[in-house]
Amino acid sequence: MNTNKEKVKKIFSQILEPFALGLLALLFIIPSITVLNLSPITKQLQKLNILGVTTENSISISLVDGKHNIFTSELLNNIDGKYEYSANISKRESDSYSKPILKIVNKNNENKTLIFYGHTASNTKSNIYIKTTDSSLKLQDDKGFTYQQEIELQPNQELVVFLSVENFSNIQFTESFSMSITEKEEL
């Protein structure tokens, strides 16, 4: 009886040994990969499109930049005080994706309101939002309807705006997204 028990124990430990070796290897691999992944990525403001660095009306809008697999070819242009942001939204699986796109600084001593109006060139049944730390504003819904949105900035407030896209089915081709940003005129 005892011999049988020992036999089973021996076989069990022999089966378990390769798994234990794998686990030991994982104990070394996982922390290494985690530490590499935890290292923050440089999002250089020096790489900005020069047109977007400062404005005459002392609201500064600049690209956050950085590498992203879904949001690519970002551009920010300032034409007569009106900003035009454009990016390509690559083909993707059904999910929600977001990326910080713009850094906005209100250098005025008064509140300023910015108007955002953005859409894709073709409708791919995706919801597109701009997000800040405390709000999520829809720019385009899955039926292709567009919405104009406003964000109010306090004096000297610094704000990072995220572009977020959400789709419930896989998208098989790249979309071209453009967004205009204008300052709301005081009445």
Add this chain to the structure above:
Amino acid sequence: MSKLLRRALKISVWPAILMIAAKLLGIVIVSVVYDLQFFLENNIEGIYSVQLYYTDSATTLFVNSASNLLMLIILGVPTLYFIIKTSIYQSSLENPRTVVKITRLNILNWITKKDTTFLQIFIWSSFLTISSAIVIIHTLQGSSYQWTGIFAGVLALLTIWGTIRTFELETDNIYPRDNRYY
């Protein structure tokens, strides 16, 4: 499962946890102390989908260097402690002068029991060497200060040397060298 493997698994858990925790803690502490704004984003590149962002390169460089340094210190202090403790323990067995010095320094409890094994030193050293390699890679890529890379290199060399020395001491116990003992 062999006893050695079971023990190796048991010993590896702590440095593995500390390695991740130290890096994360470093990032959080620096961000909180210097009031730095950071973002967590989903990114489909790499194995993990979460990526940490800072909005300017100088901040990223500083945070990465500080967190790397904290990781090296947290892994380095116990590793060096184990190596020094084992060396002193072995030395005290052979040299009475070491015992006198230890008594003066009031660290007699270091030699009263041998609770540090070579396996423990080897595993901790391995984690420290991996961490040092990561920091050196960061330095070469320009995402960490140069002096952190130099510090990591020196620490790794010291640890490797300490581990080899501990191995020699352990093997001397099993196969004493004739010229030393006879």
